[in-house]
Amino acid sequence: MVSRVDERRDRLPATGWAVLGVLSHAEELSGYDVKKWADHVVAFFYVSPALSQIYGELRRLEELGYVVSRAAPQDELRNKRLYRITEPGREALRHWVNHAPVDPTVLKHNLAMRVWLGHLADQDRLRDLAERHVAETERALGEVRTSLLRSQDRPAWSYPVTVLRWCERYYRSELALTRELLTDLGEAPN
Amino acid sequence: MVSRVDERRDRLPATGWAVLGVLSHAEELSGYDVKKWADHVVAFFYVSPALSQIYGELRRLEELGYVVSRAAPQDELRNKRLYRITEPGREALRHWVNHAPVDPTVLKHNLAMRVWLGHLADQDRLRDLAERHVAETERALGEVRTSLLRSQDRPAWSYPVTVLRWCERYYRSELALTRELLTDLGEAPN
DNA sequence: CTCGAAGTACTACTAATAGAAGTATTCGAC
DNA sequence: GTCGAATACTTCTATTAGTAGTACTTCGAG
Numbered sequence: 001m002v003s004r005v006d007e008r009r010d011r012l013p014a015t016g017w018a019v020l021g022v023l024s025h026a027e028e029l030s031g032y033d034v035k036k037w038a039d040h041v042v043a044f045f046y047v048s049p050a051l052s053q054i055y056g057e058l059r060r061l062e063e064l065g066y067v068v069s070r071a072a073p074q075d076e077l078r079n080k081r082l083y084r085i086t087e088p089g090r091e092a093l094r095h096w097v098n099h100a101p102v103d104p105t106v107l108k109h110n111l112a113m114r115v116w117l118g119h120l121a122d123q124d125r126l127r128d129l130a131e132r133h134v135a136e137t138e139r140a141l142g143e144v145r146t147s148l149l150r151s152q153d154r155p156a157w158s159y160p161v162t163v164l165r166w167c168e169r170y171y172r173s174e175l176a177l178t179r180e181l182l183t184d185l186g187e188a189p190n
Numbered sequence: 191m192v193s194r195v196d197e198r199r200d201r202l203p204a205t206g207w208a209v210l211g212v213l214s215h216a217e218e219l220s221g222y223d224v225k226k227w228a229d230h231v232v233a234f235f236y237v238s239p240a241l242s243q244i245y246g247e248l249r250r251l252e253e254l255g256y257v258v259s260r261a262a263p264q265d266e267l268r269n270k271r272l273y274r275i276t277e278p279g280r281e282a283l284r285h286w287v288n289h290a291p292v293d294p295t296v297l298k299h300n301l302a303m304r305v306w307l308g309h310l311a312d313q314d315r316l317r318d319l320a321e322r323h324v325a326e327t328e329r330a331l332g333e334v335r336t337s338l339l340r341s342q343d344r345p346a347w348s349y350p351v352t353v354l355r356w357c358e359r360y361y362r363s364e365l366a367l368t369r370e371l372l373t374d375l376g377e378a379p380n
Numbered sequence: 381c382t383c384g385a386a387g388t389a390c391t392a393c394t395a396a397t398a399g400a401a402g403t404a405t406t407c408g409a410c
Numbered sequence: 411g412t413c414g415a416a417t418a419c420t421t422c423t424a425t426t427a428g429t430a431g432t433a434c435t436t437c438g439a440g
Binding site: 014017018021024025041042045046047090093094097098099102103104105106107108109110111112113114115116117118119120121122125129132133136156158159160162163165166167169170173176177180181184185 | 297349
């Protein structure tokens with residue numbers, strides 16, 4: 001006989017594993033802290049979940065025994081809750097990392113969709129959208145590089161650094177791709 | 191005074207525009223047909239929505255007057271509904287393509303996340319996951335190329351072809367990126 | 381000629397995600 | 411010193427996405 005909780009074991013959404021993964025890299029964090037980590041690191045390769053989602057996942061993770069929490073009152077009025085990964089949590093995460101099927105990459109590329117609909121668009125507008133995308137990608141690339149600089153000397157961070165390097169290449173090719181697209185869209189209108 | 195419908199104008203989720211976009215490329219389609227299009231073309235750059243979502247969007251689009259439908263009974267028992275884009279629908283779509291802000295690319299890269307959690311993983315398993323990702327990407331690349339071959343001669347398809355070319359380059363660099371990642375992860379274990 | 385698998389068409393239910401709102405605190409400019 | 415903006419922390423609600431199910435059909439293998 002399998003309990004309801006058992007049925008859900010290892011069937012967390014990727015977001016849940018991401019939250020647990022953040023916790024596996026740190027000591028003890030509040031939901032808010034997890035969000036900051038997610039924004040600054042995970043977001044480069046996996047969209048950062050909303051705060052409300054993170055709180056929800058933390059509650060679920062606690063129910064499963066993968067994390068424990070304690071109230072950390074700052075003063076009479078404010079009250080935060082700090083979460084910490086447990087050994088079963090670490091074990092479940094390890095199992096997921098090693099054995100879960102690689103589920104397909106989710107890509108929602110707004111610019112590509114707009115170009116796909118180019119028969120309805122203005123040539124110049126399309127080029128303009130692409131240029132904005134270039135700017136945005138350059139910004140992301142800059143952030144990745146900053147992050148890389150900050151973490152590359154710490155030996156304990158070897159895997160995160162490997163991923164950051166991957167991210168750097170990813171955003172660099174995104175840039176190249178968009179520039180080639182711009183060429184395909186025709187030379188500059190002015 | 192602004193009606194409820196007006197408020198929602200131009201505030202469709204991207205999926206809604208994608209459905210309308212498919213319809214803008216065709217004459218008259220059932221929800222099921224839209225799904226097939228989405229799976230075979232849109233999916234390369236924008237995750238294909240579930241059927242249930244498509245049916246929902248079609249109903250909403252009809253409420254907004256962006257599409258019209260007619261029942262097309264095939265026999266006594268079966269009954270399908272065919273949708274067609276209207277002029278206001280085409281206009282709204284044109285407006286969205288030209289003027290909506292480019293919203294940020296959504297990327298959920300499962301492999302990158304697993305590598306990020308590499309401190310918990312088995313070196314060999316990680317390489318194995320990466321190799322599976324390579325295989326998957328090769329498959330996708332093959333599909334893109336097939337699709338490209340099928341559509342490249344038709345002049346009317348110039349924008350879709352531009353996007354397919356972009357997709358080809360995208361999956362090619364995804365492949366290169368994963369191979370470099372594999373190198374970073376260390377040479378083959380055997 | 382029939383049985384199973386794949387294809388067509390659609391709906392109902394459930395899970396995941398985004399967004400808005402609420403409350404308190406600190407920091408910096410005027 | 412106070413006003414507004416940014417930061418810390420959390421919950422609630424509404425939307426969006428995904429799963430599973432029904433039901434009937436066509437096609438191909440044996």
